[in-house]
Amino acid sequence: xxxxxxxxxxxxxxxxxxxxxxxxxxxxxxxxxxxxxxxxxxxxxxxxxxxxxxxxxxxxxxxxxxxxxxxxxxxxxxxxxxxxxxxxxxxxxxxxxxxxxxxxxxxxxxxxxxxxxxxxxxxxxxxxxxxxxxxxxxxxxxxxxxxxxxxxxxxxxxxxxxxxxxxxxxxxxxxxxxxxxxxxxxxxxxxxxxxxxxxxxxxxxxxxxxxxxxxxxxxxxxxxxxxxxxxxxxxxxxxxxxxxxxxxxxxxxxxxxxxxxxxxxxxxxxxxxxxxxxxxxxxxxxxxxxxxxxxxxxxxxxxxxxxxxxxxxxxxxxxxxx
Amino acid sequence: xxxxxxxxxxxxxxxxxxxxxxxxxxxxxxxxxxxxxxxxxxxxxxxxxxxxxxxxxxxxxxxxxxxxxxxxxxxxxxxxxxxxxxxxxxxxxxxxxxxxxxxxxxxxxxxxxxxxxxxxxxxxxxxxxxxxxxxxxxxxxxxxxxxxxxxxxxxxxxxxxxxxxxxxxxxxxxxxxxxxxxxxxxxxxxxxxxxxxxxxxxxxxxxxxxxxxxxxxxxxxxxxxxxxxxxxxxxxxxxxxxxxxxxxxxxxxxxxxxxxxxxxxxxxxxxxxxxxxxxxxxxxxxxxxxxxxxxxxxxxxxxxxxxxxxxxxxxxxxxxxxxxxxxxxxxxxxxxxxxxxxxxxxxxxxxxxxxxxxxxxxxxxxxxxxxxxxxxxxxxxxxxxxxxxxxxxxxxxxxxxxxxxxxxxxxxxxxxxxxxxxxxxxxxxxxxxxxxxxxxxxxxxxxxxxxxxxxxxxxxxxxxxxxxxxxxxxxxxxxxxxxxxxxxxxxxxxxxxxxxxxxxxxxxxxxxxxxxxxxxxxxxxx
Numbered sequence: 125x126x127x128x129x130x131x132x133x134x135x136x137x138x139x140x141x142x143x144x145x146x147x148x149x150x151x152x153x154x155x156x157x158x159x160x161x162x163x164x165x166x167x168x169x170x171x172x173x174x175x176x177x178x179x180x181x182x183x184x185x186x187x188x189x190x191x192x193x194x195x196x197x198x199x200x201x202x203x204x205x206x207x208x209x210x211x212x213x214x215x216x217x218x219x220x221x222x223x224x225x226x227x228x229x230x231x232x233x234x235x236x237x238x239x240x241x242x243x244x245x246x247x248x249x250x251x252x253x254x255x256x257x258x259x260x261x262x263x264x265x266x267x268x269x270x271x272x273x274x275x276x277x278x279x280x281x282x283x284x285x286x287x288x289x290x291x292x293x294x295x296x297x298x299x300x301x302x303x304x305x306x307x308x309x310x311x312x313x314x315x316x317x318x319x320x321x322x323x324x325x326x327x328x329x330x331x332x333x334x335x336x337x338x339x340x341x342x343x344x345x346x347x348x349x350x351x352x353x354x355x356x357x358x359x360x361x362x363x364x365x366x367x368x369x370x371x372x373x374x375x376x377x378x379x380x381x382x383x384x385x386x387x388x389x390x391x392x393x394x395x396x397x398x399x400x401x402x403x404x405x406x407x408x409x410x411x412x413x414x415x416x417x418x419x420x421x422x423x424x425x426x427x428x429x430x431x432x433x434x435x436x437x438x439x440x441x442x443x444x445x446x
Numbered sequence: 447x448x449x450x451x452x453x454x455x456x457x458x459x460x461x462x463x464x465x466x467x468x469x470x471x472x473x474x475x476x477x478x479x480x481x482x483x484x485x486x487x488x489x490x491x492x493x494x495x496x497x498x499x500x501x502x503x504x505x506x507x508x509x510x511x512x513x514x515x516x517x518x519x520x521x522x523x524x525x526x527x528x529x530x531x532x533x534x535x536x537x538x539x540x541x542x543x544x545x546x547x548x549x550x551x552x553x554x555x556x557x558x559x560x561x562x563x564x565x566x567x568x569x570x571x572x573x574x575x576x577x578x579x580x581x582x583x584x585x586x587x588x589x590x591x592x593x594x595x596x597x598x599x600x601x602x603x604x605x606x607x608x609x610x611x612x613x614x615x616x617x618x619x620x621x622x623x624x625x626x627x628x629x630x631x632x633x634x635x636x637x638x639x640x641x642x643x644x645x646x647x648x649x650x651x652x653x654x655x656x657x658x659x660x661x662x663x664x665x666x667x668x669x670x671x672x673x674x675x676x677x678x679x680x681x682x683x684x685x686x687x688x689x690x691x692x693x694x695x696x697x698x699x700x701x702x703x704x705x706x707x708x709x710x711x712x713x714x715x716x717x718x719x720x721x722x723x724x725x726x727x728x729x730x731x732x733x734x735x736x737x738x739x740x741x742x743x744x745x746x747x748x749x750x751x752x753x754x755x756x757x758x759x760x761x762x763x764x765x766x767x768x769x770x771x772x773x774x775x776x777x778x779x780x781x782x783x784x785x786x787x788x789x790x791x792x793x794x795x796x797x798x799x800x801x802x803x804x805x806x807x808x809x810x811x812x813x814x815x816x817x818x819x820x821x822x823x824x825x826x827x828x829x830x831x832x833x834x835x836x837x838x839x840x841x842x843x844x845x846x847x848x849x850x851x852x853x854x855x856x857x858x859x860x861x862x863x864x865x866x867x868x869x870x871x872x873x874x875x876x877x878x879x880x881x882x883x884x885x886x887x888x889x890x891x892x893x894x895x896x897x898x899x900x901x902x903x904x905x906x907x908x909x910x911x912x913x914x915x916x917x918x919x920x921x922x923x924x925x926x927x928x929x930x931x932x933x934x935x936x937x938x939x940x941x942x943x944x945x946x947x948x949x950x951x952x953x954x955x956x957x958x959x960x961x962x963x964x965x966x967x968x969x970x971x972x
Binding site (some may be wrong): 203235299300301302303304305306308309312313317318319320321322436444 | 514515518538539550552554556557562565567573
């Protein structure tokens with residue numbers, strides 16, 4: 125594999141990692157607060173459809189982005205009501221919302237546009253366009269670094285950079301702020317938070333809403349950044365992969381970045397069977413390559429990557445005890 | 447009130463004319479049909495240690511939870527420093543200068559001490575300044591009150607005694623003037639408990655008010671200035687500790703005369719029933735929990751194993767009960783017991799004549815959602831008397847048998863069809879004890895027989911154990927309650943760090959000597 129091809133694969137890796145990263149960080153907030161969220165997938169799907177439809181109707185991707193966040197937040201609120209207020213089973217609530225999203229997105233898209241459940245193709249201001257970072261063209265000629273900067277780092281859409289910035293931001297929020305301390309505490313031992321005079325319910329809702337916003341970004345990226353329009357089931361299990369990445373990352377922001385980059389890398393090379401064949405000399409069928417990220421997901425979830433200790437109060441509704 | 451110790455604390459804690467730190471007037475609280483508090487009145491003078499004593503379920507914890515804003519009272523008023531104060535939530539209680547140390551600590555295990563102290567009392571949106579300030583304050587508090595804890599240690603690495611100090615530090619960091627401790631010594635060694643009482647007295651001498659909730663009479667006598675007694679949700683009286691006696695308090699608690707000392711005749715040990723040689727247990731992560739334990743128990747004898755929880759007593763019971771694999775030699779009535787593998791299980795133990803009242807009755811002794819009669823049959827469900835024919839069990843026989851056992855062991859209410867979880871702790875324990883003792887074993891293994899059991903039931907269970915001994919059976923008693931070990935045992939062995947530190951005669955030893963052995967000091971046998 126030559127350097128240029130390698131950079132192409134990295135560039136694709138970054139593009140494909142972004143929805144995973146945003147969804148993974150989304151899950152991080154919720155699960156750190158003790159609310160398991162298997163419904164990342166559904167929220168992304170809802171957001172992707174909302175962004176696709178509203179961007180097309182208004183011609184503005186920014187309004188589409190807001191719609192995506194709103195769509196995702198709607199699902200987040202339902203999950204919050206079910207698992208926080210009504211102390212329901214968090215897994216069941218998440219699974220149910222995924223089913224709802226899978227059906228309702230196609231239903232809405234079909235009734236709005238009548239194109240078999242997809243939204244019309246987007247172009248121009250209705251989609252996120254690549255941003256060329258400062259100096260990208262100027263230093264493109266510098267050996268090694270130049271092409272890396274201009275090919276891999278520069279030239280992505282807005283939400284890719286948002287995703288990358290969310291990593292240090294999330295780390296800072298989690299470990300350097302009062303909110304982060306309380307968030308981590310409520311996922312470990314909500315009684316400690318409650319007896320300290322802080323509302324467990326409010327903290328958990330806040331976390332679930334942040335999850336909703338980030339899933340909104342992830343979904344919007346799918347239909348307005350990565351692709352140009354919403355298609356049926358377009359998230360294709362990315363919400364679950366993000367969940368696996370979250371476990372792989374042991375619920376830590378920087379690890380989330382590395383984990384999702386790894387999954388993104390597998391998705392990227394699956395798109396380039398020619399590169400693999402040239403590199404290892406064996407032709408692997410494309411379906412097998414496509415399956416790679418999912419196989420990795422199973423391996424991660426089977427616990428083969430070492431012991432991952434989830435937040436101790438995760439999945440448990442908080443009930444005051446005597 | 448004495449000098450304003452901390453300076454610059456919230457207005458609620460400012461000096462005032464009232465001689466009382468806390469006054470509760472007419473507090474009532476119901477949970478469904480259960481009235482936990484009935485028109486409770488109490489006045490706690492400032493700068494004193496005030497004990498609240500009562501049996502399990504007497505309403506002590508409910509009362510204090512109301513004071514800490516965990517529950518809302520149905521009726522009644524709370525006065526803090528003479529001022530009517532509404533306490534709708536814990537935040538209000540903290541603002542009013544009330545701090546609480548719960549029986550089950552409310553700490554985040556994988557946080558540092560500092561983070562736990564700061565949680566909820568941060569000074570701003572950023573953590574660093576808060577942590578730095580807390581570090582300074584903790585140093586001051588540590589010096590002032592003998593409350594040393596490493597601020598950077600993770601809570602999960604601390605001993606229980608140190609975790610409790612973190613809870614006290616949390617309250618003091620929030621400038622609590624009134625400190626409530628709920629059953630604080632349940633998990634402490636005698637030495638740790640003494641240290642705790644020193645801390646509490648230090649706090650009192652600095653003008654703080656301490657409320658100590660306990661069911662242990664000895665602690666009330668040792669540590670408090672005044673004591674209020676609760677019984678079935680009502681306050682039955684408040685007395686000066688110096689002017690009362692344990693006997694009087696026990697009578698107030700239970701409502702009748704109670705024998706605090708177990709009445710028993712001298713033991714007449716017979717032949718050796720159980721002989722244990724070099725018993726070792728390795729836990730699942732490869733740590734040796736039992737490091738070569740040897741002893742014998744004779745017929746008609748109670749061997750008490752004392753020790754702080756977690757020193758291998760649980761493993762000893764589990765190994766003998768066939769629950770946990772072990773190595774070594776155990777002879778029961780002259781026959782070797784299998785210690786590992788397929789044959790080491792509760793059923794073969796029962797067949798060998800061993801009955802087991804496990805330490806954790808709710809985990810191992812009962813299935814909480816099952817009825818009393820079903821629980822009575824567990825382990826003994828294969829007995830011929832419970833079979834109708836080759837296929838079916840005779841449930842009627844089990845039910846009538848359960849009724850009989852419930853009558854003999856005074857289980858209340860005596861309803862076999864009630865689920866185990868609907869009985870009080872003491873009655874749950876009686877169901878387990880009835881099942882095991884009535885199986886007519888040669889050896890009874892009994893762990894923490896009176897944990898979470900009220901005084902009346904304790905007296906009853908103790909009598910049953912002694913009666914079994916007098917019937918010529920061997921009994922291995924494991925308990926973290928030193929009083930219980932001292933009053934029941936015919937011989938006492940102290941366990942520390944997986945070893946027996948030595949055997950003592952309860953007639954000639956004392957709490958101090960046992961306490962030292964429990965702390966691993968001056969053992970005379972490995």
